[in-house]
Amino acid sequence: MAEVRNEKTLFEGTEWDFDTLHRTYDAIERVALDDLGLDVYTNQIEIISSEQMLDAYSSTGMPQMYRHWSFGKHFIQHEQLYRKGARGLAYEIVINSNPCISYCLEDNTMALQALVIAHAAFGHNHFFKNNHLFRQWSDAEGILDYLEYARDFIARCEEQYGEREVEELLDAAHSLMPSSVFRHRRPIEPSLRDKTRRLRERQAEEERAVYYLWESIDRDRPTAQADEEVQTRKRQMGLPEENILYFVERHSPSLKPWQREILRVLRNIAQYFYPQRQTKMMNEGCACFVHYHIMQTLHAAGRINDGAMFEILHNHTNVLTQPDFDDPRFSDLNPYAIGFAIMQDIQRICDDPTEEDREWFPDIAGSRDWRNVLKDAWANYRDESFVQQFLSPNVIRRLKLFSLVDEEGSPYYTVDAIHDERGYRKIQEVLSQNFSVSMMDPDIQVVDVDLAGDRCLRLRHFKRHGIPLDEKTREKTLANLRHLWGYDVEIDDADADG
Amino acid sequence: MGHFVDRRLNPKDKSLGNRRRFLRRVRNIVKQSVLESVRRRAIADVDQGEQVSVPAGGISEPSFRHASEGGRRERVLPGNKSFRVGDRIAKPKGGAGQGGREGSAEGEGEDDFVFMLSRDEFLDIFFDNLELPDLVKRNLKEIHSTRPRRKGFAVTGTPATLSVERTMRTALGRRIALGRIGNRKMRELVARIRELEALTSPTPAQLAELAELQGQLKRVRQRRRLVPFVDPLDVRYKHYVQEPEPSANAVMFCLMDVSASMGQREKDLAKRFFVLLHLFLRRRYERTDLVFIRHTQVASEVDEETFFHSRETGGTVVSSALVKMKEIIEERYPPSDWNIYAAQASDGENFGGDSKTCAEILDSQLMRLCQYFAYIEIIDEKEAELLTSEDNGMELWRAYLGVSKLWPQFAMKRIAGPADIYPVFRELFEKQREKGHG
Numbered sequence: 054m055a056e057v058r059n060e061k062t063l064f065e066g067t068e069w070d071f072d073t074l075h076r077t078y079d080a081i082e083r084v085a086l087d088d089l090g091l092d093v094y095t096n097q098i099e100i101i102s103s104e105q106m107l108d109a110y111s112s113t114g115m116p117q118m119y120r121h122w123s124f125g126k127h128f129i130q131h132e133q134l135y136r137k138g139a140r141g142l143a144y145e146i147v148i149n150s151n152p153c154i155s156y157c158l159e160d161n162t163m164a165l166q167a168l169v170i171a172h173a174a175f176g177h178n179h180f181f182k183n184n185h186l187f188r189q190w191s192d193a194e195g196i197l198d199y200l201e202y203a204r205d206f207i208a209r210c211e212e213q214y215g216e217r218e219v220e221e222l223l224d225a226a227h228s229l230m231p232s233s234v235f236r237h238r239r240p241i242e243p244s245l246r247d248k249t250r251r252l253r254e255r256q257a258e259e260e261r262a263v264y265y266l267w268e269s270i271d272r273d274r275p276t277a278q279a280d281e282e283v284q285t286r287k288r289q290m291g292l293p294e295e296n297i298l299y300f301v302e303r304h305s306p307s308l309k310p311w312q313r314e315i316l317r318v319l320r321n322i323a324q325y326f327y328p329q330r331q332t333k334m335m336n337e338g339c340a341c342f343v344h345y346h347i348m349q350t351l352h353a354a355g356r357i358n359d360g361a362m363f364e365i366l367h368n369h370t371n372v373l374t375q376p377d378f379d380d381p382r383f384s385d386l387n388p389y390a391i392g393f394a395i396m397q398d399i400q401r402i403c404d405d406p407t408e409e410d411r412e413w414f415p416d417i418a419g420s421r422d423w424r425n426v427l428k429d430a431w432a433n434y435r436d437e438s439f440v441q442q443f444l445s446p447n448v449i450r451r452l453k454l455f456s457l458v459d460e461e462g463s464p465y466y467t468v469d470a471i472h473d474e475r476g477y478r479k480i481q482e483v484l485s486q487n488f489s490v491s492m493m494d495p496d497i498q499v500v501d502v503d504l505a506g507d508r509c510l511r512l513r514h515f516k517r518h519g520i521p522l523d524e525k526t527r528e529k530t531l532a533n534l535r536h537l538w539g540y541d542v543e544i545d546d547a548d549a550d551g
Numbered sequence: 552m553g554h555f556v557d558r559r560l561n562p563k564d565k566s567l568g569n570r571r572r573f574l575r576r577v578r579n580i581v582k583q584s585v586l587e588s589v590r591r592r593a594i595a596d597v598d599q600g601e602q603v604s605v606p607a608g609g610i611s612e613p614s615f616r617h618a619s620e621g622g623r624r625e626r627v628l629p630g631n632k633s634f635r636v637g638d639r640i641a642k643p644k645g646g647a648g649q650g651g652r653e654g655s656a657e658g659e660g661e662d663d664f665v666f667m668l669s670r671d672e673f674l675d676i677f678f679d680n681l682e683l684p685d686l687v688k689r690n691l692k693e694i695h696s697t698r699p700r701r702k703g704f705a706v707t708g709t710p711a712t713l714s715v716e717r718t719m720r721t722a723l724g725r726r727i728a729l730g731r732i733g734n735r736k737m738r739e740l741v742a743r744i745r746e747l748e749a750l751t752s753p754t755p756a757q758l759a760e761l762a763e764l765q766g767q768l769k770r771v772r773q774r775r776r777l778v779p780f781v782d783p784l785d786v787r788y789k790h791y792v793q794e795p796e797p798s799a800n801a802v803m804f805c806l807m808d809v810s811a812s813m814g815q816r817e818k819d820l821a822k823r824f825f826v827l828l829h830l831f832l833r834r835r836y837e838r839t840d841l842v843f844i845r846h847t848q849v850a851s852e853v854d855e856e857t858f859f860h861s862r863e864t865g866g867t868v869v870s871s872a873l874v875k876m877k878e879i880i881e882e883r884y885p886p887s888d889w890n891i892y893a894a895q896a897s898d899g900e901n902f903g904g905d906s907k908t909c910a911e912i913l914d915s916q917l918m919r920l921c922q923y924f925a926y927i928e929i930i931d932e933k934e935a936e937l938l939t940s941e942d943n944g945m946e947l948w949r950a951y952l953g954v955s956k957l958w959p960q961f962a963m964k965r966i967a968g969p970a971d972i973y974p975v976f977r978e979l980f981e982k983q984r985e986k987g988h989g
Contacts, residue, residue: 082553096553096554098553098555099555100555100557101559101561104564105558105559108566111566123612124569125566125569125570125574126610128566128569128570129573130664156558159559220572220576227612228612375629376630379630386628452629453629454629455627455631455634456625456626457627457640458623458624458625459623459624459625460623465639466639468636468637468638469625470636471635476636483627486625487625494615497615514615516622518622518623520617521621523617523619525613526611526613526614526615526616530615
């Protein structure tokens with residue numbers, strides 16, 4: 054740090070060039086590694102134009118994607134919002150890959166580039182590399198190769214089987230992607246390295262399907278025996294199964310091998326993005342905390358001048374604004390704001406705790422070791438557990454959080470807890486639920502199918518707190534699933550809370 | 552370690568394939584709105600982008616979601632002002648005021664999805680059932696009106712346009728003019744000097760020659776240094792100028808029968824016929840004027856709006872339009888300065904005996920002035936089945952048939968649907984193609 058102090062400012066004015074970027078990057082890197090002790094993938098920072106940013110938007114931020122009309126639709130949506138000026142473009146997009154690729158917009162000023170590099174190339178990058186969910190569930194080494202494989206494979210299928218047919222399959226599969234992640238156990242096969250072996254398995258599977266046909270010539274069986282058969286059958290197929298595409302891929306009686314492979318690709322992509330959804334708030338909070346700390350440090354050392362710092366703070370506050378619930382700008386809790394607020398509070402609790410903090414957080418209060426406390430949190434928590442563990446009364450009071458109950462049939466919303474002594478725990482609990490992806494997504498599982506009989510695929514929706522499925526999308530999604538499965542599909546409700 | 556990669560020059564439009572797939576998906580809806588806007592627009596403005604609105608239903612992306620109402624939900628909100636535990640807030644009437652999180656996440660709203668078609672996409676769809684050959688489609692979509700043409704040499708230019716031949720020629724001229732001695736002469740000189748030097752006992756005359764030659768060699772070398780083989784002054788580049796493609800003016804006469812028998816369908820077909828001819832002319836000529844002449848028993852020049860949209864009642868005297876056209880040509884469009892094209896649409900009705908007059912006017916006057924005259928007779932689909940032969944038809948048709956035999960640039964066709972329009976122009980486009988290759 055002492056040596057940093059004696060150097061002059063990194064840049065003046067708003068224009069940037071590659072020399073300045075390199076110089077600034079090196080300074081940021083020194084703070085990130087030496088002061089914060091972050092652990093990051095090698096960075097690859099790409100400067101792109103606004104059109105390219107729009108391109109990246111429409112393919113869920115990934116550098117390459119297979120082709121589908123829905124991406125075209127998203128492109129048009131983003132483009133229109135952007136052209137109308139209703140929405141600015143993101144300053145950056147960062148990809149969980151090794152090397153970690155971040156896109157920076159060429160229109161950014163130098164101050165913004167510095168902010169963005171600290172935010173994405175160090176904040177997000179550290180989070181991707183260290184958080185247990187990413188380490189366990191997504192393959193940062195292989196994702197770019199996998200997407201390239203996916204794009205090429207789907208393009209080849211389009212050539213071979215016709216764009217229309219591939220499109221129908223993708224349409225149907227897309228609508229099931231959210232219901233096709235493994236939430237509790239790791240996917241069985243890690244990646245596509247043993248493609249050929251799988252293909253052979255599938256051919257064998259096809260032959261077995263013929264055998265099913267023979268089996269289905271009915272003979273009467275006593276009921277007890279039939280019951281037992283159902284149990285064995287379910288066990289053999291691994292039912293119940295929460296990953297719908299996985300089940301269809303393995304057991305659909307009508308899909309061709311290439312169709313199964315596409316389903317597999319799509320559910321792998323869905324799985325890759327699943328940790329991002331589970332850690333949205335922490336990930337952004339981490340990135341904001343890191344950029345804020347680095348920028349403050351560089352400013353304090355005189356390496357960023359006041360003008361640039363004003364611009365950085367202006368953007369920082371824009372991103373972190375949390376409008377009140379009755380503000381017209383309010384749409385939902387801002388994950389950036391919540392994440393950043395909690396993390397900053399952790400720093401405060403470590404450095405300068407109050408009596409209350411000592412009571413709530415005896416382990417960390419006054420330990421002065423906020424760097425390691427935060428790194429430990431970034432590595433080992435997800436949004437819901439992080440809120441449960443670290444949302445402090447101080448943050449609750451500052452944001453004036455309150456919790457509201459919406460009961461079906463009642464003409465009122467009821468205030469359940471506010472920022473007072475009695476409410477803290479309750480608010481922690483509810484907010485943690487609000488951030489829990491498994492509460493946001495409906496819990497739908499494949500419960501039974503009789504491949505030798507009517508082949509009707511039976512799903513069950515486990516209702517939590519009596520919240521039903523949306524009728525219209527349910528019917529459309531079921532129609533899509535029927536298309537994939539090739540036979541009838543039914544869904545019923547069960548109470549998950551009971 | 553970080554790397555920076557400058558991707559700004561990488562290709563944009565990575566998402567074009569997705570857009571193409573999207574357009575195909577909404578093709579039918581887009582087509583309707585394209586045809587609708589062809590109806591609405593002025594002929595000269597047809598080939599522009601268009602805003603299209605697609606109902607969200609057809610392009611929704613469903614998935615299993617929680618309904619926005621029902622069950623028990625609990626939610627944390629920021630910015631409490633005065634609430635205490637147990638306070639009750641009336642739900643807004645009409646339901647889902649609060650359902651933000653579980654509610655429609657993206658694109659599932661019932662609002663129409665609105666977007667812009669580019670000019671190319673618009674024309675693609677416009678051409679859709681006109682059955683144009685691909686080459687013609689491509690030609691019509693091109694906007695280039697200039698083409699680089701060689702025009703002598705210049706002293707400045709890019710390396711790619713360097714003319715080696717011309718450069719060497721200028722260099723040679725300069726070398727001769729400035730008296731530079733060539734390699735061969737110098738080699739001879741050097742050889743002679745060697746020869747003289749090699750002599751063991753040179754005569755005084757030989758010594759004198761040697762001294763003389765050495766002096767000469769020195770001068771030659773000096774000269775060669777002063778006058779280089781190729782000098783920057785010699786460099787010549789091929790010079791190109793952007794020349795407009797056949798740069799001339801064209802005027803297009805749109806003639807149409809507007810008597811009551813021409814309904815909306817007939818007018819739509821006629822309009823597409825006019826648009827196609829206009830697109831063709833626009834591409835070929837720098838300036839294209841449009842003149843609209845409508846007629847019942849009398850003809851008048853009108854603006855486009857009136858031409859397509861207002862109705863007239865009365866009989867039908869086709870020759871009145873031709874006479875009017877003749878007048879306008881004489882008045883404003885001298886054939887020496889203007890290429891004259893005419894497109895006439897009618898349902899084939901004419902006042903008895905007038906058809907002969909029409910043929911006469913065409914034959915004796917108009918066809919001499921016109922580059923091209925296209926006539927379409929718009930008929931019912933049912934009629935189309937009956938009228939299989941070109942030779943029979945109503946009086947006007949038969950009279951025009953005579954004209955078309957005499958004048959190759961007179962094209963005529965009966966059309967019942969959009970696919971029939973293009974063949975009228977076939978020759979026109981074919982001529983163009985031959986020229987393009989020639």
